[in-house]
Amino acid sequence: MLVEEVMKRDVITLPPHEKIETALKLLNQYHIRHIPIVDEQNQVIGIVSDRDVRDASPSIFDRATKAEQLKNEIQSIMSSPVITVHPLDFVEEVAGIFYDQEIACVPVTEDNKLVGIVTEKDVLYTLIQLTGIHEQSSQIEIKVENKIGILPEVTNIIGSHKVNISSVLVYPYKNNYKNKILAFRVQTMNPMPIIDSLKSKGYEVLWPNMPGISK
Structure with a gap:
């Protein structure tokens, strides 16, 4: 899925010479956590970010300097x-950027112009959609050999039961790259x-694999 499919296009921005108090008002008014600064x-x-503004705001016990x-x-x-x-x-x-850089928001630019914004929440919601967890469904995890054609x-086998597949995730089995988890x-x-x-065909089903629920 592409960034343009999930980004917010109506972005609240401020020029660099605007006052901090204006940013505080916008953050509270629109219930947002980040404001890009544009020329x-x-x-x-x-x-x-809201944290930047909060850190710049004096304590409520120091009202004399707060306004200044x-x-x-x-x-x-x-x-x-x-x-x-x-x-x-x-x-x-983008999810990798959030993890590596320890940030929660990135502006989206095209030809050096701001066209949107993506937040950590947007990415998390998108990944939830990609997994299909929002639909009525069941999860099956299978340990397989890491070889061509296994998927x-x-x-x-799943298709032979006339059941739709909502999503498929493939990742390594622990630190053993000879095997994969489907x-x-x-x-x-x-x-x-x-x-x-699956078990009759020799596949190792890791989940669900509780005693009594399957052979």
Whole structure:
């Protein structure tokens, strides 16, 4: 899935010379956590988070200086340079950026112009959709040999039961790259016939694999 499919296009922005108190009002008014700072050409030159604004705000016990500090320019607390992504980047790549850089938001730019924004919440929701967990379904995890053609072999067995597959995840088995885990989400609430077929073909079903629920 591409970034342009999940990004928010209506982005609240501020110029660098705007006051911190304006950012505070916008964060509260629109219930957002990040505001890109843009120049006159709509190029991203910085970004501020609710934490940046909160840290810049004095304690409630120091009301005398609070008003003055909030009148400082937003560029005095913005983070710069800013990590950005392109609309045609993959959402999975953005998730990697969030993890590696320990950030929770990236502006989306095209031809150096701001066109959208993607947050950690947007990516998490998208990944939930990709797994199919929001649909009525069951999960089956199978340990298989890491070899060419193994995926169609297993999907053919599942398909023989006339059951749709909502999603497939493939990942290494622990630290052993000779094996893979195939995690299927199938559109049935009774996966036992499929599990029996898989076991009869010699596949090791890791989940569900509780005593008494299957042979």
